[in-house]
Amino acid sequence: MSSIPTSSLLCVNDLACERDSRCLFSGVNFSIAAGDLWHLKGHNGSGKTTLLRLVAGLHPIDVGTISHPSTHAKIIYLGHKLGLKEQLSADENLAWLVGLESSSTQQERYAALEKVGLKGYEENTIATLSAGQRRRVALARLHLCKADIWLLDEPFTALDQQGVEDEESWLRQHTLSGGAVLMTSHQNLSIQPVKVLDLSHYTPAKTSCSSSAL
């Protein structure tokens, strides 16, 4: 990690984050290159979700920088909250989520839903689906948006064993085709190679970040 590879899509430099006057992490450095699969580890409350949200651009950055060396890589973020509307069907949800940036045909959306094992559930409203099925609908978006970097927060939550295996194969496919993944999970991944970033190592002993901002 000493030299930044030329194919790097996103560089995180000396990132620190303070929440409620508690320093979550400081001095975090890593770069996401095409083909990387980063597994973000750390105990509860170590700031995994916060780091993902910082990378996604959902929080303003206090200390450090996040740069996009090459052309602006397209990022997709899938958090704890799935962003699905309960009253809308799986297909309608995918239509508006994808429609925010590009467009999709119904055929494409049905194909994506079939890929995540929801064939026959296209017109079911989200309210009638189980937690695992909802997660699958959200994951179907990954197949529709041609994003370079996937930011996934606990993407295996509520999935059955087959679902976990399927998703791992999608992750591998994505990295093999030049994409990158940054994900949190308390499970160990069965796919290789995985780069691990353990946030527990970046938690400072004292309570406030070194360069006290504000």
Next chain:
Amino acid sequence: MINFMLVIIRRDLLLVARRPAELINPLVFFVLVVALFPLGVSPEASVLSQAAAGVIWVSAMLATLLSLELLFKLDYDDGSLEQLLLAPYPAWSLVLAKVIAHWLVSGLPLILLSPLIANLLFLPTQAIPTLMLSLLLGTPTLSLFGAIGAALVTGVRGGGILLTLLILPLYVPVIIFGAAAVVAASQGMAVDGYMALLAAMLVFALMITPWAAGAALKL
């Protein structure tokens, strides 16, 4: 960007179509408040026709306030707000789209209902076009100003009261000029000045509020 906004508007309208209670609640509230007024004050036509302009405008404002709290809250709760903010478009376009959708389901039906309500309160017939026009200029302003408050209280539990306190002062000028226009029309006086002021407030709100609410959403 137009496409981005259209996707949001279409989605929000579809959501309302699936759950019509959201559309009907503020309207029922509007009609109820107006209908209770003659019972509380006086059923005399002379009294009601004088108070009509104010009653209709205040009820319209309360109905708008009632529906505003959920403007961003539902999207925040289910995580779709995050996805909307992550789209590569400025936050003000998202706010504007949400407000347009909100106005279409809260402001527009109110305007369409207002002639009926005006009749109920013995508002002189000559004032009805002015009433509708003033509501047409005023209710979008109410929705726009309200968006700032709604954006600020989005992550706050029980933000309803806070929202009311935050945006009520911004509503005062709209109410004053809106109601004054209708009163003037019912007395046969010119209303151009009031309308111009209402229009100016709408333009001002259009310029400032999407940007301010967008900034508030990112907090």
